[in-house]
Amino acid sequence: MHLRIGADGLVVSCGPTLRKLLHPTDPLGRAFHQVIDLRRSRRIRSPARLAELAGTRLAAVLCERPGVDLRGTVVPLAGGGLLVDLALGIGAVAAVGELDLTVTDFSATDQTSDILYLVEANRAVTAAWQRLNRRLEGDRRAAETRAVTDPLTGLKNRRALRDALSRVTGEDLSRSVALMQIDLDHFKRVNDSLGHAAGDRVLGRVARVLRAETRASDMAARLGGDEFTLLLRDSPPIEQLRVIARRIIAALERPMEYEGRPIRISASVGIALSLLYPDPDPDRMLADADKALYAAKRAGRGRFHIFDPGVDGEGTKHGREEDG
Numbered sequence: 001m002h003l004r005i006g007a008d009g010l011v012v013s014c015g016p017t018l019r020k021l022l023h024p025t026d027p028l029g030r031a032f033h034q035v036i037d038l039r040r041s042r043r044i045r046s047p048a049r050l051a052e053l054a055g056t057r058l059a060a061v062l063c064e065r066p067g068v069d070l071r072g073t074v075v076p077l078a079g080g081g082l083l084v085d086l087a088l089g090i091g092a093v094a095a096v097g098e099l100d101l102t103v104t105d106f107s108a109t110d111q112t113s114d115i116l117y118l119v120e121a122n123r124a125v126t127a128a129w130q131r132l133n134r135r136l137e138g139d140r141r142a143a144e145t146r147a148v149t150d151p152l153t154g155l156k157n158r159r160a161l162r163d164a165l166s167r168v169t170g171e172d173l174s175r176s177v178a179l180m181q182i183d184l185d186h187f188k189r190v191n192d193s194l195g196h197a198a199g200d201r202v203l204g205r206v207a208r209v210l211r212a213e214t215r216a217s218d219m220a221a222r223l224g225g226d227e228f229t230l231l232l233r234d235s236p237p238i239e240q241l242r243v244i245a246r247r248i249i250a251a252l253e254r255p256m257e258y259e260g261r262p263i264r265i266s267a268s269v270g271i272a273l274s275l276l277y278p279d280p281d282p283d284r285m286l287a288d289a290d291k292a293l294y295a296a297k298r299a300g301r302g303r304f305h306i307f308d309p310g311v312d313g314e315g316t317k318h319g320r321e322e323d324g
Contacts, residue, residue, distance in 0.1 A: 178235035269304035
């Protein structure tokens with residue numbers, strides 16, 4: 001970067017990079033002290049005083065950009081006039097970014113070029129590390145998701161259900177949590193007669209039905225085989241749970257086809273409600289929902305049963321049994 005100053009102290013030429021820094025101001029024809037301000041105790045306004053500084057290291061700023069530090073030297077020219085050779089000072093990296101400069105704006109001998117190469121190399125390495133970290137983070141999240149997801153249906157798995165149930169039963173005992181254990185009726189007949197591909201199609205449909213019956217705060221999980229569980233946070237009252245159970249059973253009993261052949265299944269549902277326990281325990285709730293489920297199956301399938309721990313220890317003999 002350079003300024004050429006005539007004998008009269010006016011700027012007669014300006015290097016392209018310096019002109020870029022001065023834009024939109026045109027330095028040509030202006031007094032040099034209106035373009036650059038030398039950091040001296042007394043301002044230098046005459047070319048004769050400026051010439052006295054030849055061979056010394058100068059510190060300066062642009063009058064239009066006082067925040068940009070410059071360093072340079074003054075070289076007297078044959079026939080009169082001066083050449084002020086300038087370079088960016090200690091804030092070169094910040095200035096380059098702020099002023100949108102590139103390595104092409106500097107000569108090969110300008111130390112700013114070396115700094116820019118180092119900055120670009122650092123940016124490239126940083127960007128590569130960031131890409132790697134994003135990929136590793138994505139892989140980690142994907143692995144965590146796979147660890148708690150049933151691969152066939154996309155529902156949560158047993159591990160995810162147990163973790164969630166432990167959390168919600170331990171958070172606030174005043175909040176009602178309901179467990180719905182769901183077991184498909186006549187599913188084995190589908191696998192035996194039409195094959196496992198047909199069974200997988202049925203399980204996919206069950207997953208869609210359960211998603212449709214749950215809120216964003218709830219969880220639908222496949223425990224394995226044809227066993228599913230709904231975890232309902234802030235559970236609705238018992239009457240509404242009955243409505244949900246009937247609706248699930250009715251949806252699953254709608255016939256479907258596989259390769260032109262009809263498929264009919266049903267479901268039995270066992271329900272355990274945390275508010276019916278003085279001290280809800282995840283393992284006991286899961287076990288009691290299972291008892292309620294098999295009570296529903298014994299009563300004829302296609303039904304639901306609500307476990308009541310207050311009736312007796314088993315809760316199955318006198319629990320609430322209803323048709324779907």
